[in-house]
Each structure stands twice: as C-alpha cells, then as structure tokens.
Amino acid sequence: LIHLEKPSFLDLHGIKDITIKAGKDFEVHIPYKAIPKAQAQWFIDDKDLIADDRVNIKTLDNVITLLNRKAERNDAGFYKLVLKNSEGSNQIQFRVTVLSPPTKPEGPLEATNITAEGCTLNWKPSKNDGGSDIKHYIVER
Numbered sequence: 001l002i003h004l005e006k007p008s009f010l011d012l013h014g015i016k017d018i019t020i021k022a023g024k025d026f027e028v029h030i031p032y033k034a035i036p037k038a039q040a041q042w043f044i045d046d047k048d049l050i051a052d053d054r055v056n057i058k059t060l061d062n063v064i065t066l067l068n069r070k071a072e073r074n075d076a077g078f079y080k081l082v083l084k085n086s087e088g089s090n091q092i093q094f095r096v097t098v099l100s101p102p103t104k105p106e107g108p109l110e111a112t113n114i115t116a117e118g119c120t121l122n123w124k125p126s127k128n129d130g131g132s133d134i135k136h137y138i139v140e141r
Contacts, residue, residue: 006088007034010062015094019131020071022100028066030081030092038083040064045077071098076131102130105137 009015010031020026032038040059042049051057056067064083068075076098082091106124113120121139 003035004087005033005035007032007038007083007085007090009090009092012092015092017095017097019097019099022072022098023070025067025069026071026096027068028079028094030064030066031062032064032083032090033062034083034085034087036085037061038085041082041084042066043080043082044075046080049079068096071096073098073100073128073130097131099131102126102134103128 010033015028015030018026018028038059040057042057049055049057054069054072056065056069058065058067064081066079066081076096078093078095080091080093082089103126105126108123110122111119112122126134
C-alpha cells in the first residue's frame with residue numbers, strides 16, 4: 001500500500017534570502033517530500049521564471065535545484081517555488097538581491113539658489129538603487 005503525501009519542504013531553515021554581486025552565480029537546493037512526485041513551478045515577482053542559458057532548474061525525486069549563472073540586475077526579486085501533486089500543493093518564497101551600480105538619477109536636473117559661490121542641485125532618485133541604499137552622489141561639471 002503506497003502512502004500518498006502532498007508536497008512538504010524538509011529544511012525550511014536552509015532557505016534564506018540571497019544577496020549576490022552582479023556577475024556572480026547563485027544556487028539554491030530545496031529538499032522536499034511528495035508522493036507521487038511533485039510538479040514544480042518557479043516564479044519571480046509573480047511572473048513565470050523561465051529556464052534559459054543562464055537559469056537552470058532541476059527537479060529530482062527529493063530535491064529541486066535552481067542555478068543562476070552570472071546574476072543580472074533583473075534577476076533580483078521575490079522567488080517563489082510552488083510544488084503540486086494529486087494530493088495538494090505547497091509553496092516557499094525567498095528574496096534575491098543583486099548588487100550592482102545604481103541607474104543614473106532621474107531628471108530634470110534643477111539648479112536653485114544660484115550665487116557666485118555655488119548653487120543647489122535637485123533631481124529625482126534613481127529608479128534602481130542597485131540593491132542597496134544610495135548614500136551620496138558625486139557631481140561632476
């Protein structure tokens with residue numbers, strides 16, 4: 001008699017948020033149990049995560065592996081793995097932060113309080129902070 005089980009994750013403590021520099025690889029191994037074998041579906045920010053030449057997904061009977069080669073800025077986000085079989089489903093989520101130079105500040109650049117000694121410059125912040133807070137800017141003329 002086969003005992004059927006909905007998918008369950010075996011090591012929740014091993015699943016942590018990831019911070020990685022752009023251009024570096026990251027790999028996640030998620031052990032699970034499911035009878036019959038579960039079907040896996042990955043999402044990043046609630047959009048399907050599609051395997052390609054950089055992103056490899058491997059589903060075995062008891063572990064799922066996600067390998068991302070040369071992480072890029074657009075690899076950052078909330079990753080979700082959903083496992084489903086005939087007995088039910090389960091999901092797990094973690095965040096990936098990819099550190100890279102921020103994008104340039106948004107314009108327009110406005111100069112106010114103009115005097116012979118200097119001025120005040122104002123602009124909108126970058127749309128992407130590169131994965132960490134922007135602490136200062138370097139202004140060149």
